[in-house]
Amino acid sequence: MVSKEIKYVMEIIPAIDLLEGKCVRLNQGDYSQVTQFNDDPVNQALDWQNQGASRLHLVDLDGAKTGLPINDSSIKQIVDALEIPIQLGGGVRSIDRAEELIDYGLDRVILGTLGIERPDLVKNLATRFPGKIVIGIDAKEGKVATRGWISQSKTLATELARSYSNTGIAAIISTDIATDGTLEGPNIEALREIADASNVPIIASGGVGSISDIISLLALEDQGVTGVIVGRALYNGAIGLKEAMNAIENGHIEDPPMNKNFFS
Numbered sequence: 706m707v708s709k710e711i712k713y714v715m716e717i718i719p720a721i722d723l724l725e726g727k728c729v730r731l732n733q734g735d736y737s738q739v740t741q742f743n744d745d746p747v748n749q750a751l752d753w754q755n756q757g758a759s760r761l762h763l764v765d766l767d768g769a770k771t772g773l774p775i776n777d778s779s780i781k782q783i784v785d786a787l788e789i790p791i792q793l794g795g796g797v798r799s800i801d802r803a804e805e806l807i808d809y810g811l812d813r814v815i816l817g818t819l820g821i822e823r824p825d826l827v828k829n830l831a832t833r834f835p836g837k838i839v840i841g842i843d844a845k846e847g848k849v850a851t852r853g854w855i856s857q858s859k860t861l862a863t864e865l866a867r868s869y870s871n872t873g874i875a876a877i878i879s880t881d882i883a884t885d886g887t888l889e890g891p892n893i894e895a896l897r898e899i900a901d902a903s904n905v906p907i908i909a910s911g912g913v914g915s916i917s918d919i920i921s922l923l924a925l926e927d928q929g930v931t932g933v934i935v936g937r938a939l940y941n942g943a944i945g946l947k948e949a950m951n952a953i954e955n956g957h958i959e960d961p962p963m964n965k966n967f968f969s
Contacts, residue, residue, distance in 0.1 A: 715923060715953045716932035718908070719753040719939055719946060720762040721746055721783075723776040723795075729766070730937045736770065742940045750783045750791075753939075756946045760812075761791045762934045768796020769817070777809075784810040794841050794878070798822075803830055807837060813875055817841035821849055821860055824868065831873040838874050839908075842866060842899065845882040862895070863902040870904045877903055878934065880910040888914025888938055893921060900928040910934040914943055916952045923956060 721728050728743040743749045750761055763783065767775040773796070784791055794815025797803050803814045813836075820827050820840045831838040843850050844862035866877055879899045881892035891912045900907050907930045909922055915938065922933055938944040 715919075715926055715930075716759060716908075717919065717946065717949050717953060718760045718762045718792075718932055718934045719758050720764065720910075720934050720936035721749055721753075722764040722766055722936065723779055724766040726776060726779050728940075730940065731766070736766070740937075746779050747782045747786050750787055753946065754787050754789050757950060758789060758946060760789055760932075761787065763791060763793040763795075765793065765795030769794070770796075772796045772798055774802075780806075780811075781809055792839060794839070800826055800830060803834075803838070807834060811837075813837050813839050815839045815841045815878060817843060820869070821865060827869075827874070828872050835873060836875045839876045839878060840865075840869050840874055841878045841880065843880040843882055844895065847895070850882055863898050866899045866903040874905055876906040876908050876931070878908045878910050881912060884912030888912065888943065890914060890918045891922065891933075893925070896922070896925055896930055897928065900925060900930055903929065905929070906931040908932040908934060914938045916944055916949050919944070919949055920952055920956070923953070 722730055723746060724739065727741055728746050728749050729739050729741045731739060753761060763780065765776045767773060780793065790812030792813035792815055793806060793811050794817060797806065797814055797816050798819050806814050816827055816838065827838065842862050842865055847861055849860045849862055849865055869877065877899065879896055881895050884892050889912055891909055896907065896909050909930055913919060913933060913935050919933055922930055935944060939946060
């Protein structure tokens with residue numbers, strides 16, 4: 706668990722998932738269940754920045770599935786266009802690839818498959834690039850999934866989180882695959898277990914469908930849950946970014962979120 710003496714401010718991080726150069730969302734990580742939200746990821750990224758986002762979360766879905774840098778052109782354009790820090794995950798399975806992405810100007814690189822298959826390389830990178838390496842722990846029924854959620858390991862998510870304590874990584878992104886893209890709420894108990902197992906900051910991901918879901922995460926702040934990644938709920942208007950940031954600042958819901966579906 707992260708020391709309670711450290712004061713964190715819950716960060717709401719909009720997500721852009723890239724598939725063949727377009728902004729999409731998957732349902733529970735299923736590549737056959739794709740919803741496209743925007744065919745211009747640079748404009749979308751600028752929109753989140755203009756609305757007040759302090760950080761952007763990018764996922765290279767093609768990279769996660771195939772390991773190929775299909776979306777690098779879009780990634781570079783987004784990095785060049787934005788002033789806020791950007792973190793990216795998906796298909797980062799070698800030191801060379803991690804270095805390449807950091808050279809693009811990304812603030813953080815997220816390692817998923819590499820985190821479970823080559824922990825030695827991850828720890829080496831964390832030493833070489835302080836504050837720039839994040840571990841993505843994507844779990845289904847408590848066990849870690851890899852290679853774009855296609856493969857299921859036997860490793861418990863809590864065990865993996867514990868193994869990266871005191872290694873110098875910047876954070877752990879904890880994604881519950883069963884809730885991702887469903888808007889049915891985050892898996893609070895799973896997040897609590899990950900936070901208890903780790904002494905680095907935890908970023909929640911998966912299932913957030915309302916401002917109430919975000920507020921529910923505030924109960925885990927003292928345990929080290931310092932941020933939340935939000936995707937589909939922002940795109941369909943169930944959550945307004947500014948309203949959510951205000952709610953976090955005030956610790957409760959003052960105004961109902963915008964319900965207009967901007968993509969209908």
